[in-house]
Amino acid sequence: MSGLGEVIYVDGNDYHPALLKDLKKGDFFVRKAGAKRVYTRGDYERGSRMYSCNDYTDWNREIFLRGDTIVFVDFTY
Numbered sequence: 381m382s383g384l385g386e387v388i389y390v391d392g393n394d395y396h397p398a399l400l401k402d403l404k405k406g407d408f409f410v411r412k413a414g415a416k417r418v419y420t421r422g423d424y425e426r427g428s429r430m431y432s433c434n435d436y437t438d439w440n441r442e443i444f445l446r447g448d449t450i451v452f453v454d455f456t457y
Contacts, residue, residue, distance in 0.1 A: 384397040384399065384450060388414075388452070390413050391414060393455050394454070394455065395413040395414070395452035395453075395454070395455050396452060396453050397450050397451070397452055398450070398451060398452070398453050399447065399449070399450060399451075400421060400431055400433075400445055400446070400447050400448070400449045400450075401431070401448065403421045403451070403453065405423065406420055406421065407420065407421050408436065408453070408455075408457060409421065409433075409451040409453050410455065411452075412452070415452075417435055417437075418435070418436040418437070418457055419433040419435055419436060419443070419451075420433065420434050420436055422442075425444065428444060429446070429447075430444040430445060430447075431445055431446075432444055
């Protein structure tokens with residue numbers, strides 16, 4: 381997606397680093413290469429200046445991350 385670094389290979393899967401702000405709403409990502417929890421990027425919250433991100437398997441779990449957070453995308457889920 382962007383040239384943030386090298387592709388990381390974990391368990392036969394490749395993870396590409398990207399900035400959270402560069403993802404589109406609804407895109408899947410993990411916070412660390414090889415992580416089990418998969419999140420989707422949500423809306424930008426202007427008050428906190430962070431993006432809401434929901435756990436794909438548990439929609440009651442929501443985290444807020446800054447736009448300059450490096451996440452990993454383009455993996456096989």
